[in-house]
Amino acid sequence: MKVKTLNKEFELKFNGSVLALLGELGLNPVEFLVVVNNELVHELRVLNGDELVEVIPVVSGG
Amino acid sequence: MKCKNCSRQVLINDYCKDCFIKYFEKEFRKGLGNLKGKSLCIAVSGGKDSLTTLYLTKKFYPENKILALLIDEGIHGYRHGTIKSLRKYAVEWGIPYKILKFKKPLDSMNPKRPCSVCGVLRRYYLNKHARVFNVLILGHNLDDEAQSTLMNVFMRYASRFNRMTVKQVTHELFVKRVKPMRYLSEREVMAYFLLKGFNTSMRECPYARSSFRDVVRKSLNDFEYKHSGTKLSIIKTYDSLGIINNPVNLGSCNACGEPSSNEVCKACMILKG
Numbered sequence: 001m002k003v004k005t006l007n008k009e010f011e012l013k014f015n016g017s018v019l020a021l022l023g024e025l026g027l028n029p030v031e032f033l034v035v036v037n038n039e040l041v042h043e044l045r046v047l048n049g050d051e052l053v054e055v056i057p058v059v060s061g062g
Numbered sequence: 063m064k065c066k067n068c069s070r071q072v073l074i075n076d077y078c079k080d081c082f083i084k085y086f087e088k089e090f091r092k093g094l095g096n097l098k099g100k101s102l103c104i105a106v107s108g109g110k111d112s113l114t115t116l117y118l119t120k121k122f123y124p125e126n127k128i129l130a131l132l133i134d135e136g137i138h139g140y141r142h143g144t145i146k147s148l149r150k151y152a153v154e155w156g157i158p159y160k161i162l163k164f165k166k167p168l169d170s171m172n173p174k175r176p177c178s179v180c181g182v183l184r185r186y187y188l189n190k191h192a193r194v195f196n197v198l199i200l201g202h203n204l205d206d207e208a209q210s211t212l213m214n215v216f217m218r219y220a221s222r223f224n225r226m227t228v229k230q231v232t233h234e235l236f237v238k239r240v241k242p243m244r245y246l247s248e249r250e251v252m253a254y255f256l257l258k259g260f261n262t263s264m265r266e267c268p269y270a271r272s273s274f275r276d277v278v279r280k281s282l283n284d285f286e287y288k289h290s291g292t293k294l295s296i297i298k299t300y301d302s303l304g305i306i307n308n309p310v311n312l313g314s315c316n317a318c319g320e321p322s323s324n325e326v327c328k329a330c331m332i333l334k335g
């Protein structure tokens with residue numbers, strides 16, 4: 001899958017839930033929302049192969 | 063998993079998309095209180111919190127006189143993007159706006175503690191220019207409020223405690239404040255913002271990472287992750303203290319006459335130093 005954060009984009013081989021992905025990336029789920037193919041998803045949503053996964057920090061902006 | 067309100071698929075906070083939006087707007091509406099007939103100045107930065115505040119205040123009080131007031135701090139490469147968003151949405155939602163600049167851009171002041179200098183000056187200008195309105199509406203969310211409360215404890219700023227509440231300050235030049243998102247977390251605000259299809263610059267202030275607030279935010283979020291509900295508990299505890307506290311009677315700054323708890327206000331000290 002393609003993972004996009006605020007300032008970088010990378011390919012990642014990953015199987016599991018949104019929550020597990022955040023864990024894998026070392027991110028606190030309180031501080032992030034995840035958007036898959038332009039739609040906000042629940043943290044238990046299972047991610048699969050060809051998706052565009054955006055990890056959005058909730059603190060961004062002022 | 064099913065929504066706790068209906069039978070649809072859950073999206074956030076045990077709610078489906080529609081029920082979450084309903085919940086969020088209901089909480090916001092409750093936070094606004096009764097503003098019938100009041101003129102409203104809304105402090106905006108053009109970020110997600112203030113745009114959400116602007117949108118929903120207008121939604122619930124379409125007949126009120128409203129002004130969106132943006133203070134441009136003069137931080138290179140930061141404010142530009144959100145000003146563009148403010149302009150776009152203000153026009154779209156039919157809300158007049160005003161943009162004020164710091165007399166001296168924050169960057170050029172080269173401050174040792176940029177976030178506190180910026181905060182003092184922003185509050186100073188906001189209060190001064192919102193004065194002709196009945197109410198100043200601020201887009202602070204639960205995270206902001208819980209952080210501020212803890213920071214006041216950590217820094218032993220007991221006197222600032224009372225001033226944080228909306229009802230406790232008395233000074234003829236101090237504008238009444240309302241914070242409709244005080245009980246809504248930053249995560250909820252962002253979710254609402256995204257679900258409504260809104261968009262703005264998500265760039266973070268270049269100074270933010272070096273601030274004490276950022277340290278507190280990080281620890282508080284770690285705590286919240288392990289003990290869900292921590293932020294709300296902090297605010298609720300604080301609220302219940304507020305009731306037994308006496309209102310703060312602020313004095314006036316000898317130099318500019320603005321409300322201040324010192325002889326010369328912090329803004330004057332910064333601007334003269």
Ligand SMILES: [Zn+2]
Binds near residue numbers: 066067078082
């Ligand atoms: Zn529902």
Ligand SMILES: [Zn+2]
Binds near residue numbers: 317319320326327331
């Ligand atoms: Zn002064």
